[in-house]
Amino acid sequence: MRRKTIFVDPDGATPIDDVTGLIPANIKTRRQLFIAEARNISKPLTRYMAAVPSRRLAPFTLDWAYKLHREMFGEVWE
Numbered sequence: 001m002r003r004k005t006i007f008v009d010p011d012g013a014t015p016i017d018d019v020t021g022l023i024p025a026n027i028k029t030r031r032q033l034f035i036a037e038a039r040n041i042s043k044p045l046t047r048y049m050a051a052v053p054s055r056r057l058a059p060f061t062l063d064w065a066y067k068l069h070r071e072m073f074g075e076v077w078e
Contacts, residue, residue: 016030016033021077021078022076022077022078023075023076023077023078024036024075024076033076036075036076037073037076040072040073040074040075040076041072041073043071044068044071044072047071048068
């Protein structure tokens with residue numbers, strides 16, 4: 001499968017060389033990607049950091065960490 005690349009990386013930047021899992025079709029620039037990711041990250045950040053989270057809400061297990069990762073990037077990346 002051919003990788004889809006839409007970003008030009010500045011010198012020294014970590015390359016984004018595969019965007020086939022990118023969900024929003026309207027993202028065309030790295031800036032738009034950063035904004036979309038930041039919006040998605042702000043939701044769980046507010047949920048878990050607005051107050052001290054309970055062990056039930058945030059048990060800090062490996063399964064919970066995977067869930068948190070999906071919450072942070074799930075609307076931007078498949």
